[in-house]
Amino acid sequence: MKYRALGRTGWKVSEISFGAWAIGGAWGNVDDRESLKALHRALDLGVNFFDTADVYGDGRSERLLARLKRERSEEVIIATKAGRRLEPHIASGYNRQNLSGFIDRSLRNLETDALDLLQLHCPPTEAYYHPQLFGELDDFVKQGKIRHYGVSVEKVEEALKAIEYPGVKTVQIIFNIFRQRPTELFFAEARRRETGILARVPLASGMLTGKLNAKSEFAADDHRAFNRHGEAFNRGETFSGVDYETGLQAIEELRALVPEEMTMAQFALRWILMFEAVSCAIPGAKTPSQVEDNTLAAEFPPLSDETMAATREIYNHRIRPLVHHYW
Numbered sequence: 001m002k003y004r005a006l007g008r009t010g011w012k013v014s015e016i017s018f019g020a021w022a023i024g025g026a027w028g029n030v031d032d033r034e035s036l037k038a039l040h041r042a043l044d045l046g047v048n049f050f051d052t053a054d055v056y057g058d059g060r061s062e063r064l065l066a067r068l069k070r071e072r073s074e075e076v077i078i079a080t081k082a083g084r085r086l087e088p089h090i091a092s093g094y095n096r097q098n099l100s101g102f103i104d105r106s107l108r109n110l111e112t113d114a115l116d117l118l119q120l121h122c123p124p125t126e127a128y129y130h131p132q133l134f135g136e137l138d139d140f141v142k143q144g145k146i147r148h149y150g151v152s153v154e155k156v157e158e159a160l161k162a163i164e165y166p167g168v169k170t171v172q173i174i175f176n177i178f179r180q181r182p183t184e185l186f187f188a189e190a191r192r193r194e195t196g197i198l199a200r201v202p203l204a205s206g207m208l209t210g211k212l213n214a215k216s217e218f219a220a221d222d223h224r225a226f227n228r229h230g231e232a233f234n235r236g237e238t239f240s241g242v243d244y245e246t247g248l249q250a251i252e253e254l255r256a257l258v259p260e261e262m263t264m265a266q267f268a269l270r271w272i273l274m275f276e277a278v279s280c281a282i283p284g285a286k287t288p289s290q291v292e293d294n295t296l297a298a299e300f301p302p303l304s305d306e307t308m309a310a311t312r313e314i315y316n317h318r319i320r321p322l323v324h325h326y327w
């Protein structure tokens with residue numbers, strides 16, 4: 001495993017880290033014993049950074065991570081998120097009282113006295129224009145309840161606004177072969193301010209592993225069945241907002257670019273690591289073998305300029321018209 005600086009946090013995080021949404025819920029049935037095996041395997045392979053949220057399985061994902069920490073002695077850095085418990089989910093809900101309650105609950109779930117990294121969980125755009133919100137987060141740092149804070153965003157514009165606040169140390173954003181707009185302006189700005197970047201949905205919800213086809217079936221409680229058109233949350237979180245058939249067509253074109261020694265998942269993750277602004281990719285994984293496949297991506301040499309140009313071309317003609325202007 002290789003490690004990169006996570007912005008100004010002082011931490012070095014594994015290039016391939018771990019996204020812990022699927023082991024919480026909304027991805028069909030998961031078995032905690034298998035999830036724990038996947039988490040242990042990730043630590044075995046040098047992963048030291050885990051991304052979760054208070055709402056993933058209503059705390060199930062956070063509690064599994066607490067158990068991992070109890071069972072292991074290695075340093076584990078855990079990023080969690082707050083805000084999605086708000087009902088309704090509105091900008092004014094991101095206030096001191098509500099956040100304090102969410103933080104206390106995550107502290108209990110994670111069995112700790114201080115959260116390593118707290119991220120606002122894709123708040124409405126308006127929240128980024130409330131400086132007092134970021135002042136409250138500074139206060140939580142001073143109180144010692146959180147060590148650092150950052151944001152998880154839907155749109156590049158939100159990311160650019162968020163990093164104007166000096167306390168924002170990290171931005172989590174969708175970035176993958178199907179979502180290339182962050183490279184245009186945001187990466188340069190984030191590097192200038194030394195902001196850490198977590199590349200989420202790196203496999204486009206599993207599509208970029210190349211394993212899906214027109215006949216693939218998803219359980220009713222898997223967001224790949226129930227959120228394809230944004231019925232439950234932002235459409236961009238499911239297959240990166242690319243419609244299923246178009247995604248499959250682009251995958252067939254991408255296959256020809258995957259070097260022989262790599263799986264398509266490794267190719268997709270290695271592509272993300274080509275961008276120095278990225279601190280880590282956080283692929284979700286449900287099993288030890290998915291973890292093994294994904295973490296190995298960090299061991300491959302850089303992709304060639306021709307390959308990078310060819311992926312860009314596939315993005316430009318297949319995907320760009322569908323997503324580029326939205327996020």
Ligand SMILES: NC(=O)c1ccc[n+]([C@@H]2O[C@H](COP(=O)([O-])OP(=O)(O)OC[C@H]3O[C@@H](n4cnc5c(N)ncnc54)[C@H](OP(=O)(O)O)[C@@H]3O)[C@@H](O)[C@H]2O)c1
Nearest residue numbers: 019020021022152200201202203204205206283284290293
């Ligand atoms: N709003 C937010 O802040 C937000 C939103 C989305 C995600 N995230 C974070 O980002 C992380 C990653 O995104 P994601 O989990 O949505 O999507 P992803 O990483 O693009 O896809 C993960 C899924 O792909 C499949 N998979 C993973 N590795 C594989 C492999 N090597 N071979 C075959 N299949 C594989 C697994 O599902 P199956 O086996 O079921 O196919 C896995 O759950 C999340 O876990 C979460 O921590 C945050």
